[in-house]
Every structure is written in C-alpha cells, then in structure tokens.
Amino acid sequence: TRERFRTTFDEINAKFQETFPRFFNGGRAELRLTDDSDILEAGVEIAAQPPGKRLQNISLLSGGEKALTATALIFAIFLIKPSPFCLLDEVDAPLDDANIDRFNLFVRDMSKISQFLLITHNKKTMEMADSLYGITMQEPGVSKVITLKF
Amino acid sequence: TRERFRTTFDEINAKFQETFPRFFNGGRAELRLTDDSDILEAGVEIAAQPPGKRLQNISLLSGGEKALTATALIFAIFLIKPSPFCLLDEVDAPLDDANIDRFNLFVRDMSKISQFLLITHNKKTMEMADSLYGITMQEPGVSKVITLKF
Amino acid sequence: MKIKKLTIHGFKSFVDKVALQFPSGTSGIIGPNGCGKSNIVDAIRWVLGEQNARHLRGKQMEDIIFNGSESRKPLGMAEVVLTFSNEEGLAPAHFANFSEIEISRRLYRSGESEYYINRVQSRLRDIVDLFTDTGIGTRAYSIIEQGQVGWLISAKPEDRRSVFEEAA
Amino acid sequence: MKIKKLTIHGFKSFVDKVALQFPSGTSGIIGPNGCGKSNIVDAIRWVLGEQNARHLRGKQMEDIIFNGSESRKPLGMAEVVLTFSNEEGLAPAHFANFSEIEISRRLYRSGESEYYINRVQSRLRDIVDLFTDTGIGTRAYSIIEQGQVGWLISAKPEDRRSVFEEAA
Ligand SMILES: Nc1ncnc2c1ncn2[C@@H]1O[C@H](COP(=O)(O)OP(=O)(O)OP(=O)(O)O)[C@@H](O)[C@H]1O
Ligand SMILES: Nc1ncnc2c1ncn2[C@@H]1O[C@H](COP(=O)(O)OP(=O)(O)OP(=O)(O)O)[C@@H](O)[C@H]1O
Ligand SMILES: [Mg+2]
Numbered sequence: 001t002r003e004r005f006r007t008t009f010d011e012i013n014a015k016f017q018e019t020f021p022r023f024f025n026g027g028r029a030e031l032r033l034t035d036d037s038d039i040l041e042a043g044v045e046i047a048a049q050p051p052g053k054r055l056q057n058i059s060l061l062s063g064g065e066k067a068l069t070a071t072a073l074i075f076a077i078f079l080i081k082p083s084p085f086c087l088l089d090e091v092d093a094p095l096d097d098a099n100i101d102r103f104n105l106f107v108r109d110m111s112k113i114s115q116f117l118l119i120t121h122n123k124k125t126m127e128m129a130d131s132l133y134g135i136t137m138q139e140p141g142v143s144k145v146i147t148l149k150f
Numbered sequence: 151t152r153e154r155f156r157t158t159f160d161e162i163n164a165k166f167q168e169t170f171p172r173f174f175n176g177g178r179a180e181l182r183l184t185d186d187s188d189i190l191e192a193g194v195e196i197a198a199q200p201p202g203k204r205l206q207n208i209s210l211l212s213g214g215e216k217a218l219t220a221t222a223l224i225f226a227i228f229l230i231k232p233s234p235f236c237l238l239d240e241v242d243a244p245l246d247d248a249n250i251d252r253f254n255l256f257v258r259d260m261s262k263i264s265q266f267l268l269i270t271h272n273k274k275t276m277e278m279a280d281s282l283y284g285i286t287m288q289e290p291g292v293s294k295v296i297t298l299k300f
Numbered sequence: 301m302k303i304k305k306l307t308i309h310g311f312k313s314f315v316d317k318v319a320l321q322f323p324s325g326t327s328g329i330i331g332p333n334g335c336g337k338s339n340i341v342d343a344i345r346w347v348l349g350e351q352n353a354r355h356l357r358g359k360q361m362e363d364i365i366f367n368g369s370e371s372r373k374p375l376g377m378a379e380v381v382l383t384f385s386n387e388e389g390l391a392p393a394h395f396a397n398f399s400e401i402e403i404s405r406r407l408y409r410s411g412e413s414e415y416y417i418n419r420v421q422s423r424l425r426d427i428v429d430l431f432t433d434t435g436i437g438t439r440a441y442s443i444i445e446q447g448q449v450g451w452l453i454s455a456k457p458e459d460r461r462s463v464f465e466e467a468a
Numbered sequence: 469m470k471i472k473k474l475t476i477h478g479f480k481s482f483v484d485k486v487a488l489q490f491p492s493g494t495s496g497i498i499g500p501n502g503c504g505k506s507n508i509v510d511a512i513r514w515v516l517g518e519q520n521a522r523h524l525r526g527k528q529m530e531d532i533i534f535n536g537s538e539s540r541k542p543l544g545m546a547e548v549v550l551t552f553s554n555e556e557g558l559a560p561a562h563f564a565n566f567s568e569i570e571i572s573r574r575l576y577r578s579g580e581s582e583y584y585i586n587r588v589q590s591r592l593r594d595i596v597d598l599f600t601d602t603g604i605g606t607r608a609y610s611i612i613e614q615g616q617v618g619w620l621i622s623a624k625p626e627d628r629r630s631v632f633e634e635a636a
C-alpha cells in the first residue's frame with residue numbers, strides 16, 4: 001500500500017498543479033508530504049500562491065480563495081479517481097461573479113466524466129445546469145419536489 | 151454580578167423573542183439557562199421554532215435558518231447593550247432573496263442606533279448601504295480603496 | 301454506476317414520498333432557506349451507510365424520521381431508495397446480470413433498521429462492499445456538505461491523509 | 469463613540485497608506501475575492517488590542533506586516549489608526565475634553581509593538597480600559613467574522629455564556 005499511496009499522491013499533486021491555475025487564471029500550487037521518509041504516517045501540506053501574490057501560509061488566504069483552492073484539489077482527486085457522482089452543497093456561496101463563471105465552466109467540463117448534483121442560490125449556476133429541481137415548502141414543514149427543467 | 155447577569159439575560163431573552171419572529175415572519179424562540187440554581191456557571195441553550203415547523207434541536211435547522219437565528223440573537227444583545235459600531239463580514243452569504251430583504255430592512259433600522267459596516271457580495275445589500283467602498287487589487291497583491299458612494 | 305433515481309419517504313422533512321430522476325450531466329437543486337435541499341444530501345449519505353447521526357445534523361438516529369409539523373403527525377418510519385445504472389458493469393461480479401442496482405434503507409421508531417439490495421434484505425456490510433473502490437461512500441471526496449468546502453484547507457496535515465488514502 | 473476614520477499602512481495587503489471615512493448609518497465594503505475586505509476587519513480587531521495571531525488568520529503576529537508581492541518588497545512595519553468621535557462624552561472621564569479620540573498601534577519586524585492614544589504613547593491596558601463597558605472589544609458581539617455567523621448556534625451552551633457576560 002506504501003507504493004500505491006505514493007503513486008496516487010504524485011498523480012494528484014501533478015493534477016492539482018493543473019487545476020489550480022485554471023481556477024485562479026494563473027498562479028501555482030502544490031502538495032507536499034510532511035515526512036518523506038515515513039509515507040504511511042505523513043500528513044499532506046498544501047502550498048497555494050494566487051497570481052501576483054507572494055507564497056504565504058494558506059491560513060492567510062481569503063474565504064473565496066480557500067474555497068477555490070479546496071475545489072481545485074477536490075477536482076484533481078476526482079480526475080485521478082473519478083467517482084460516479086459528485087454532490088456539492090452551496091460550494092459557490094463565498095465566490096464573486098468572476099470566480100462563479102470559472103467554477104461553472106469547470107463543472108460543465110467535469111460533468112462529462114461524472115454526474116454532478118449542485119445545490120445553489122446563485123442564478124448563474126442554476127442557468128448552467130442541464131436539469132433543475134425546485135424544493136418547496138408550501139405546506140410549512142413539508143418538503144415537496146417540483147421539476148423545473150429537464 | 152449574579153444579579154446583573156440574571157437581569158441582562160432576562161432582558162436579552164425578552165428581546166430575542168421579538169427579533170426572531172421579525173426575521174422569520176413568525177415562529178418563536180427563547181433562551182434557557184442550563185442550570186437555574188447556579189447562574190454563574192450555567193450555560194445558555196437556544197430554542198428556535200421557524201413558523202409551521204415543530205420545535206426541534208437547533209442542530210437540525212438549515213444553514214440559512216442557523217444564520218438568521220444567530221443574527222436575531224446578536225441584534226437582541228445589541229438592542230439591550232448597544233455598541234457604537236457593528237461589523238458584519240458576509241453574514242448574508244447563506245441567505246435566499248426573501249431573507250436578504252428582511253435582513254437589510256432590519257439592518258437599516260438598527261443603523262439608527264449604531265454604525266453598521268457590512269462586507270457583502272450581494273447586490274441588494276450594496277444598494278441598501280448609505281455609503282459604499284470598493285476594495286481593488288489592480289496591482290496584484292496590493293489593496294487600494296475607491297469611494298463609490300458617499 | 302450513475303445515479304438514476306432517488307426516492308425519499310419519511311426522511312426528515314420529506315413526509316410524503318418524493319422521487320427525483322437524475323439524467324447524466326449536471327442537475328441543480330434550488331429553493332428557499334429551510335425547504336429541504338440539504339436534507340436530500342443527508343438522505344443520500346444515509347442510504348450509503350452513514351452510521352453517525354451527528355454527520356446528519358441530528359443527536360440520535362431517530363432524528364432523521366419525520367417528526368411532525370403544524371399540519372402533520374410524526375411518522376413511524378423513514379425510507380430512502382437509491383437506484384444506480386450498472387450498464388458499464390462496474391459493480392462487483394455477482395451483480396453483473398443486473399442492469400440496475402437498487403439499494404434501500406429503513407429505520408423504524410423502535411430503533412430497528414433494515415437494508416435491501418434489489419429488494420433482498422441485506423446487511424450494512426453488503427452495501428459497503430458493493431461500493432468499495434468506486435469512490436462512493438459516506439466519507440469520500442464526492443460529497444461536500446454545506447459550509448464544509450474549506451475543510452481541506454483548515455484541517456491539520458495528518459487529517460488530510462484520509463482523502464488521499466480513499467483515492468489510493 | 470462613533471468610528472469616524474480608519475487609516476491602514478503596511479497591514480497585510482495594504483502596503484500603501486489608505487484611509488476610510490465612516491459616515492453614520494450603514495457603510496458597505498465590496499470587491500472581488502482576495503482583494504482585502506476581511507483584512508480591514510482584521511485591522512480593526514488588531515488596533516483594538518487583539519493579541520492572538522490566529523484570530524487574525526496568521527501563525528505569528530509578524531504575519532500581519534505586508535509581506536511583499538510580485539511588484540513590491542516586504543515592509544518593516546504595520547500601523548493602523550482608528551479615530552472615534554467623542555461628542556456624546558461616552559469615553560472615560562480623563563478624555564472628556566477631547567471631541568475626538570485617536571488610537572493607533574504599530575508593529576515592527578523586530579517584534580516591538582507600540583500603542584498610542586491621541587498620539588501619546590500608551591500601553592495595551594490603556595486601550596482596553598478606554599473601551600470597557602462600551603461593547604467595543606476584540607471578543608464582543610459587535611464583530612462577526614467571515615463564516616462565523618453560525619458560531620453562536622453550534623457552540624456548547626457553556627461557551628455561549630461569555631457573550632452574555634460581556635453584555636452584562
Ligand atoms: N426529522 C425531521 N422531521 C421534520 N423536519 C425536519 C426533520 N429534520 C430536519 N427537519 C427540518 O428540515 C429543515 C432543514 O432543511 P435543510 O437543511 O434541507 O434546508 P435547506 O433547503 O438546505 O436550506 P438552506 O438554504 O438554508 O441551507 C429544518 O427546518 C428542519 O426543521
Ligand atoms: N502580510 C501580508 N502581506 C501581503 N498580503 C497579505 C498578508 N496577509 C494576507 N495577505 C493577502 O490578503 C489576501 C486576503 O485578503 P482578504 O481575506 O481580505 O480577502 P477578501 O476581500 O475578504 O476576499 P473574500 O471575498 O474571498 O472573502 C490574501 O490573498 C493574502 O495573500
Ligand atoms: Mg442547506
């Protein structure tokens with residue numbers, strides 16, 4: 001399993017170095033193991049540098065930058081080991097309009113390899129979806145489903 | 151201080167029972183001390199019941215309902231012991247359009263007693279503000295301030 | 301192993317039976333605050349075998365059964381059914397003949413819980429085995445709950461390992 | 469004790485000196501992701517006496533000094549100045565003659581830190597004393613950070629007490 005972990009980690013790291021600049025329109029990111037000699041116990045560190053900025057500790061990134069970096073990493077893992085479906089619950093909430101457009105473009109691309117279920121309040125994301133369900137509570141406390149677009 | 155804590159707690163509780171229904175267009179909420187006999191150590195429990203729903207544990211509330219309940223409590227504390235200013239960083243992010251309208255109406259009301267600084271990505275909230283600052287990073291990594299509305 | 305259909309009955313705020321079809325590509329779920337969108341995510345995590353009520357925002361598992369509203373009485377049972385298509389034959393060998401695989405889970409107020417695969421009563425282990433190596437599961441990187449997107453960034457380096465092990 | 473003006477220089481991404489006036493009523497702060505909006509909140513918490521770098525999203529306090537960018541070199545000092553109006557005479561007695569109160573804080577790369585009240589060097593204690601009983605402070609209910617609005621709901625009952633004590 002030591003071999004398998006190492007290979008998967010390296011593959012995901014290489015992919016992350018592609019997905020991050022796509023989300024940020026530039027910049028660079030990478031993954032590092034905290035302890036190369038002990039692969040089965042080592043933790044995973046994330047280095048992320050938005051375009052034009054100095055490389056700093058990821059805790060200093062903004063709310064939107066953290067959400068985009070996390071999504072870029074999740075999609076990198078997804079591209080290495082696709083799962084049949086992906087469920088994202090209001091992941092676009094901290095993003096500004098320009099980043100929502102980039103996010104939606106990426107999701108459309110990913111939905112060629114897997115099914116995506118997106119919960120959102122954002123109108124741009126709603127327009128991008130192939131099919132759309134509305135959940136209502138006309139009778140208070142009772143959830144119903146309405147098909148809006150199919 | 152036992153007396154002071156008790157009186158302040160009761161005042162905030164009474165106010166919370168007013169602010170909650172204003173945010174939710176109905177329903178009821180209240181605060182309870184975990185241990186009435188030992189006021190100086192007791193914790194504070196929150197009971198919240200949105201309109202038409204059964205009273206349940208607050209952990210079952212939705213993301214938006216939690217944000218509204220927390221804001222209703224913060225404003226209740228504010229009304230009992232006003233602070234000169236209040237700073238809210240993207241508090242409106244989890245809210246849907248109808249709740250954003252109610253939130254903005256409430257903030258306009260509160261801003262008669264204190265100053266409010268609101269960080270937001272929501273267009274309705276921007277329109278409601280008396281003055282507006284834009285923060286830009288035309289030079290990557292360098293923040294500048296532009297006065298948009300005064 | 302694409303999701304084809306999800307049926308929910310008596311789970312959280314879905315007191316009446318509802319069904320959602322999921323064509324391939326992207327499906328959006330929208331609605332006002334508190335209407336039941338995240339409850340659908342909880343329903344999917346639950347039918348896939350989630351054992352910890354706290355991961356479903358409850359205190360004990362009984363919290364997932366419809367608990368009543370202004371106009372309705374509490375129910376005695378919750379059931380969720382998830383139907384997958386198996387056209388690509390990704391499922392383990394003994395399911396090769398099935399073009400669809402249906403998993404379901406029930407919980408009664410008495411605390412009794414039942415699992416079914418293609419309407420045959422099974423154990424939780426059977427459901428978990430069905431999905432090993434597909435990336436589907438309750439912990440995997442394929443379900444990002446509300447407010448949790450930043451989790452990978454704020455976690456400690458050792459805690460991030462599990463996601464990479466899941467993929468390995 | 470309304471906030472009249474905030475000046476930031478060398479704090480986080482504000483390498484050049486900037487000033488914001490705050491008329492009474494509601495002021496909005498907008499801009500793209502990562503442009504520096506929450507850094508303004510951090511600047512206000514810092515000048516009010518915040519001692520824990522983690523509450524400002526850093527590892528050590530030096531992280532709040534501008535650390536350079538593609539086009540700029542790191543600075544050696546950060547300074548934030550906050551000016552309040554004292555027209556209602558809310559401030560403690562020995563400030564009664566002042567119609568405005570200006571507090572400022574500086575940090576040098578060397579680790580040295582300075583506090584000023586109306587341009588007279590003071591101690592942290594003096595700044596904290598100035599604001600007791602006004603509800604202003606680093607912990608109070610008057611500053612809600614990004615992503616923290618639900619904190620009061622998910623906290624344990626004993627942890628919620630501190631907010632009520634602050635108000636008492
Ligand atoms: N066992 C139950 N019985 C009845 N109602 C329940 C049960 N469990 C949860 N609920 C209700 O479900 C609602 C929460 O739904 P959910 O979290 O899915 O909302 P949402 O659509 O995601 O909203 P938001 O946009 O605010 O995130 C709560 O109001 C809660 O009262
Ligand atoms: N000491 C420092 N020197 C230079 N830049 C810094 C420093 N500390 C933080 N930053 C930068 O500030 C940026 C974060 O800014 P901030 O959190 O204010 O963004 P924001 O406007 O709130 O964005 P969002 O809308 O995503 O929440 C990061 O990109 C980070 O690199
Ligand atoms: Mg939700």
Ligand SMILES: [Mg+2]
Pocket residue numbers: 062063064505506614
């Ligand atoms: Mg921010």
